[in-house]
Amino acid sequence: MMGRPLFLILGVAVLLFGWDASAQSSCPVTFTGGEAKTYQTCNNLQTLGATLAYTYVVENGSLDIAFQAAPAASGGWVAWGINPQGIQMIGTQALIAFRSSNGSTVVGTYNVQSKTAALNPSSISLTVTNKSAVYESSSGKITIFASLVLTSNQTSINQVWQVGSSVTNSTPAVHSTASADLSSLGTLDLRSGTSSVSSGISHQTLKNRHGVLTVVSWGILMPIGIMIARYAKTFKAADPAWFYLHAFCQTSGYIIGVSGWGTGLRLGSYSKGVEQTSHRRIGIALFCFATLQIFALFLRPNKNHKFRIYWNIYHHSTGYTVIILSIINIFKGFDILDPEKKWKNAYIGVLIAMGVIAAILEVVTWIIFFQRKSKNSTKPVTEMNGISSIHSHV
Incomplete structure (x- = not known):
């Protein structure tokens, strides 16, 4: 009777200590x-x-x-x-x-x-x-x-x-x-x-996510949103669809960008004592200006409001500042993360494509502007100010 418990104890000991020994033997x-x-x-x-x-x-x-x-x-x-x-x-x-x-x-x-x-x-x-x-x-x-x-x-x-x-x-x-x-x-x-090794894998994954989120948000969606606002509203048929597309690009770009900003902060915690000073400072400034840009959606006065001109200055200046800062910081990020060259080249290709499209639309916009100005200049004053004349007789 004593043999069986002793055998079980010895068996468990062999399993436990034998496992450790095999782990060390290699x-x-x-x-x-x-x-x-x-x-x-x-x-x-x-x-x-x-x-x-x-x-x-x-x-x-x-x-x-x-x-x-x-x-x-x-x-x-x-x-x-x-x-x-x-x-x-x-x-x-x-x-x-x-x-x-x-x-x-x-x-x-x-x-x-x-x-x-x-x-x-x-x-x-x-x-x-x-x-x-x-x-x-x-x-x-x-x-x-x-x-x-x-x-x-x-x-x-x-x-x-x-x-x-x-x-x-x-x-x-x-x-x-x-x-x-x-x-x-x-x-x-x-x-x-x-x-x-798990933290090493998550660190690499975090770097990849940070890069993708940042490029998609600040580097692509935000510029597209600004292009829509500047050029699409030139065409009367695009009103008010252009505004909703603009708001969608800006809002979704901001949400994704904040996610990328958060992963950047997490990356910094992995490298204590090492600070990418300029990249970090530009990132903070970019986040602040982008937040101001989003607030513009909620602070927008009516077109005829006396403060509308000041809102336009605020909205346009923060928007273009976000684009400039985002492009600068994305290239700084490429230098820090050092991904395969094809990814940097792909983003450069996207920028070139957006630049070409913007240049074409800029020319089209000015052509339409001068055509409308020329057309309006040939109309009688009473026809150009029809609305005011009607109001004066009411």
């Missing part, structure tokens, strides 16, 4: 870089089949690491780094290792400042000592060894890791943009050893 705690070295904490990173082992001394901020991964192809490279700016690739202070032409494995420091440009060796903001790398022919993996000095009592870091397929003259080629490559970043808790 992440080696001992690497051979000339001599064996054991680390306190070992992690299987979430993507690219990479592992990270490290020993962290919280009192003095010393961090000894051993990062291991297989290059994307023979002759490729592996990289691991820390980004003090946030959970993103741009700004990463990286260690990149690869096999040189003479067969040795080398490791250098690289300051990552672009997603598309080739990387050249450079100094980084972190203090790095004792860096080396080893290639294991049996597995095809490269291991980077290094000692870094962090701020004392630092509890977490933003880590980024990556692999690439080729190296030319010590310059790593741009890596793939597959899902695994784009999500190889996250936060590492140095004390518990917990590594999370």
